[in-house]
Amino acid sequence: MSTASLPLAPKTGFWHNRAVKRFRSNLLAKIGLFMVVALTLACFVGPYLLPYDELFIDVRNRFAPPLTGGHIFGTDPLGRDIAARLFHAGQISLMVGFMAMIISTVIGTVVGVVAGYRGGWIGAVLMRLVDAFLAFPAIFLLLVLAAFIKPSPLMITFIIAITSWMEVARIVEAEVKTVRERDYVMAARSLGLSSSWIMFREILPNVIAPIVVAATLTVARSILMEAYVSFLGYGIQAPTPSWGNMLNGAQQYLIQAPWMAIVPGLAITIAVTGFNFIGDGLRDALDVRSQKK
Amino acid sequence: MTDLNQLPNDNVLSVKALSVRLPKGMERSHAVQEISLELKRGEILCIVGESGSGKSVTASTVMGLLPDAMVVERGQIHFGGRDLLQLPEKERRALRGRAIAMVFQDPLSALNPLMTVGDQIEEVLINHKIGDPASRRAKVLSLLGEVGLPDPALMAKQYPFRLSGGQRQRVMIAIALALDPDVLIADEPTTALDVTVQAQILELIKDLQRKKGASVMFITHDFGVVADIADRVIVMEKGRVVEEGTAREVLGNPAHPYTQKLIAAVPRLRETAAEDKAEAAPILQVKNLQKTYRSKSGLWGQERVVKAVDDISFTLRRGETLGVVGESGSGKSSMGKVLMKLIEADAGAILLDGQDIRPMTEAQFRPLRPKMQMIFQDPFASLNPRLSIGTSMTVGPIAHGMDRAQAQTTAIALLERVGLGRAAFDRYPHEFSGGQRQRIGIARALMFEPEIIIADEAVSALDVSIQAQVLQLLAEIQAERHLAMIFITHDLRVASQICDQVLVMNKGRVVELGPPMQIFRNPQEAYSRQLVEAIPGKSF
Numbered sequence: 001m002s003t004a005s006l007p008l009a010p011k012t013g014f015w016h017n018r019a020v021k022r023f024r025s026n027l028l029a030k031i032g033l034f035m036v037v038a039l040t041l042a043c044f045v046g047p048y049l050l051p052y053d054e055l056f057i058d059v060r061n062r063f064a065p066p067l068t069g070g071h072i073f074g075t076d077p078l079g080r081d082i083a084a085r086l087f088h089a090g091q092i093s094l095m096v097g098f099m100a101m102i103i104s105t106v107i108g109t110v111v112g113v114v115a116g117y118r119g120g121w122i123g124a125v126l127m128r129l130v131d132a133f134l135a136f137p138a139i140f141l142l143l144v145l146a147a148f149i150k151p152s153p154l155m156i157t158f159i160i161a162i163t164s165w166m167e168v169a170r171i172v173e174a175e176v177k178t179v180r181e182r183d184y185v186m187a188a189r190s191l192g193l194s195s196s197w198i199m200f201r202e203i204l205p206n207v208i209a210p211i212v213v214a215a216t217l218t219v220a221r222s223i224l225m226e227a228y229v230s231f232l233g234y235g236i237q238a239p240t241p242s243w244g245n246m247l248n249g250a251q252q253y254l255i256q257a258p259w260m261a262i263v264p265g266l267a268i269t270i271a272v273t274g275f276n277f278i279g280d281g282l283r284d285a286l287d288v289r290s291q292k293k
Numbered sequence: 294m295t296d297l298n299q300l301p302n303d304n305v306l307s308v309k310a311l312s313v314r315l316p317k318g319m320e321r322s323h324a325v326q327e328i329s330l331e332l333k334r335g336e337i338l339c340i341v342g343e344s345g346s347g348k349s350v351t352a353s354t355v356m357g358l359l360p361d362a363m364v365v366e367r368g369q370i371h372f373g374g375r376d377l378l379q380l381p382e383k384e385r386r387a388l389r390g391r392a393i394a395m396v397f398q399d400p401l402s403a404l405n406p407l408m409t410v411g412d413q414i415e416e417v418l419i420n421h422k423i424g425d426p427a428s429r430r431a432k433v434l435s436l437l438g439e440v441g442l443p444d445p446a447l448m449a450k451q452y453p454f455r456l457s458g459g460q461r462q463r464v465m466i467a468i469a470l471a472l473d474p475d476v477l478i479a480d481e482p483t484t485a486l487d488v489t490v491q492a493q494i495l496e497l498i499k500d501l502q503r504k505k506g507a508s509v510m511f512i513t514h515d516f517g518v519v520a521d522i523a524d525r526v527i528v529m530e531k532g533r534v535v536e537e538g539t540a541r542e543v544l545g546n547p548a549h550p551y552t553q554k555l556i557a558a559v560p561r562l563r564e565t566a567a568e569d570k571a572e573a574a575p576i577l578q579v580k581n582l583q584k585t586y587r588s589k590s591g592l593w594g595q596e597r598v599v600k601a602v603d604d605i606s607f608t609l610r611r612g613e614t615l616g617v618v619g620e621s622g623s624g625k626s627s628m629g630k631v632l633m634k635l636i637e638a639d640a641g642a643i644l645l646d647g648q649d650i651r652p653m654t655e656a657q658f659r660p661l662r663p664k665m666q667m668i669f670q671d672p673f674a675s676l677n678p679r680l681s682i683g684t685s686m687t688v689g690p691i692a693h694g695m696d697r698a699q700a701q702t703t704a705i706a707l708l709e710r711v712g713l714g715r716a717a718f719d720r721y722p723h724e725f726s727g728g729q730r731q732r733i734g735i736a737r738a739l740m741f742e743p744e745i746i747i748a749d750e751a752v753s754a755l756d757v758s759i760q761a762q763v764l765q766l767l768a769e770i771q772a773e774r775h776l777a778m779i780f781i782t783h784d785l786r787v788a789s790q791i792c793d794q795v796l797v798m799n800k801g802r803v804v805e806l807g808p809p810m811q812i813f814r815n816p817q818e819a820y821s822r823q824l825v826e827a828i829p830g831k832s833f
Contacts, residue, residue: 182674184674184675184676187667187734188688190633190662190665191688191692191737191741192662192663192689197692205679206678
């Protein structure tokens with residue numbers, strides 16, 4: 001009879017985890033991560049390093065082009081520092097993106113897990129609800145809701161969240177349906193564990209990879225959505241800056257002060273491509289089917 | 294141990310001092326190391342070994358189908374006066390199929406699901422630019438006939454999903470034989486098949502080899518198969534050849550300790566009767582159990598009705614092991630799940646300690662679940678990869694009201710009992726081998742001190758030597774705790790070793806129920822007789 005001396009494989013650390021290794025060897029993913037980290041740092045640390053705050057009006061330097069009079073990105077028609085406004089707006093835009101992602105991922109995950117595990121009529125009702133939400137064009141729903149509700153950053157976050165949880169729900173439902181049939185779920189049932197334990201403690205950790213990918217891409221989409229709605233004037237209202245309403249304010253001065261549009265436009269581009277690169281990198285890293293070395 | 298007296302031109306294929314390197318970070322540096330072997334004209338050479346012994350890598354290297362991560366470090370493979378390893382890829386491709394052909398383990402994944410069987414055979418001929426459409430059609434039909442498929446003309450028009458596993462493997466063999474190769478490499482070609490089908494396929498390979506005079510390199514882990522088919526045997530362990538010789542020498546008088554160990558671990562039909570436990574109290578009585586699967590394809594599609602469990606009755610007594618044997622699709626696994634109430638039965642009674650559990654709801658049955666526990670087939674699938682072993686083992690008892698500290702102590706004691714030690718408690722499933730995981734599965738099932746254990750193919754996925762150890766452990770634990778066990782298996786040899794009663798199932802029905810001596814030595818029903826006949830390596 002063998003005893004307690006059976007050899008065990010050595011533990012693998014986080015950095016040597018295969019998925020982490022694959023992510024680290026993906027150039028685009030690293031670029032994306034760098035873009036997002038740099039932008040986030042700039043938005044949350046940058047304001048403390050600038051000589052002006054976002055509401056200070058420098059009367060002598062209206063329409064100042066970039067790199068004049070201590071304004072690295074120039075000023076707007078009122079003489080407000082664009083860099084300060086950009087970073088402040090970035091805090092709001094990034095927060096809206098993140099919060100919308102968290103809310104929509106939680107809703108989508110719960111709906112997906114329950115629909116996938118329960119199946120039957122509960123699953124059918126939940127998934128038809130998903131279909132119903134998908135049937136609305138998200139942007140119009142957003143605009144209509146924004147017209148009725150006072151568009152504070154919090155409200156915009158909620159509105160974006162409730163129009164973007166469906167994708168996660170569909171992905172999770174499909175994954176849960178396959179995981180549900182695994183032996184370890186059978187084993188958990190035969191141990192007499194409760195359904196909620198099985199759904200959220202046994203199954204959920206095993207479907208986390210596609211959720212992480214979808215969530216990252218949702219951040220990018222939410223930032224874009226917020227910018228879009230704010231640009232149309234239904235989103236976050238001045239004087240609170242956001243990248244979208246900065247663009248809105250810039251359009252009438254496109255000829256005299258093109259930097260007013262270029263700077264927030266670039267910020268949006270960097271944020272969206274950064275998150276998309278990370279999302280694609282995570283997809284490649286976490287997908288066990290793409291077993292590249 | 295190589296035979297130096299053989300003339301060199303008698304060898305169709307010879308491998309010399311071949312080493313294949315594995316990527317860094319694997320458990321050893323080389324998949325195969327310094328192996329040499331000869332395949333003689335017109336012989337069946339069996340390469341035997343457990344998983345990870347390098348037998349499949351050897352075959353892939355000969356075929357030139359090594360995965361990119363593995364590199365041939367040195368060595369030669371001589372075939373037809375040339376070293377295959379020195380040939381450019383283009384010339385090797387021309388040899389593949391034409392001179393050396395391969396039959397894979399899983400015929401379903403090796404066949405293209407979107408092409409008819411006939412087209413897939415013809416494809417090989419077209420690719421090697423042989424014949425014209427008419428002659429190719431004729432060749433396809435004659436091949437299908439040769440591998441023993443009924444009505445070749447009809448068969449050629451079928452898609453793989455319409456065929457049974459055995460028929461698919463016959464198609465694979467037909468494809469391999471399409472170009473009349475000199476060497477046929479068969480990598481575990483019968484492992485995925487039922488015993489009766491396995492016996493037919495082995496017969497077919499032997500027959501074709503005799504008729505065509507081809508040389509066959511047959512890779513297997515099963516010494517029973519070796520005994521039935523091999524002329525010569527090579528035994529591999531951890532990438533090295535440990536023993537080589539004629540089948541009679543190696544099986545009858547193994548020289549190397551590893552071979553001796555392997556042969557000793559091969560399950561055999563038991564010769565003596567088990568002690569009678571008929572006077573023990575019944576713990577589980579099953580009466581007229583029914584389970585029917587219904588599936589509809591499309592809205593107006595015809596309903597498919599499969600009777601998975603059809604009117605099954607038996608009695609299980611305390612301390613007794615009931616073996617449930619049958620081929621795939623016989624309903625034996627469905628029955629196990631119905632008994633565990635993981636699937637709802639349609640009709641019948643399941644009396645657990647005299648109480649009918651079949652009509653109970655999940656909530657009513659939950660307090661009774663600890664009495665009945667299950668050990669699953671696939672040790673890689675039955676443990677949640679995201680939970681530590683400790684969590685997996687203790688959640689159940691804690692949910693049933695056991696105190697956390699006590700659950701931990703029990704879990705550690707059980708891990709020690711199954712031979713793993715307390716260090717296993719904080720580890721995750723991927724850190725264990727298959728055999729170790731199966732031990733964890735057993736420990737988990739014992740956490741509740743159950744009265745009945747249902748083991749569904751619990752040792753089928755394990756190598757023979759590990760299998761023997763796990764069976765030994767199960768037998769010890771059963772004796773210690775006076776457990777009743779339902780042991781579901783397709784392997785009649787294993788069933789004969791540990792069971793007190795054997796229930797033979799076919800198409801959801803009980804064919805025969807009786808003590809192992811009756812089932813295996815004197816089967817009453819035609820179907821059980823057929824099953825017993827098909828057991829590989831009976832002579833050995």
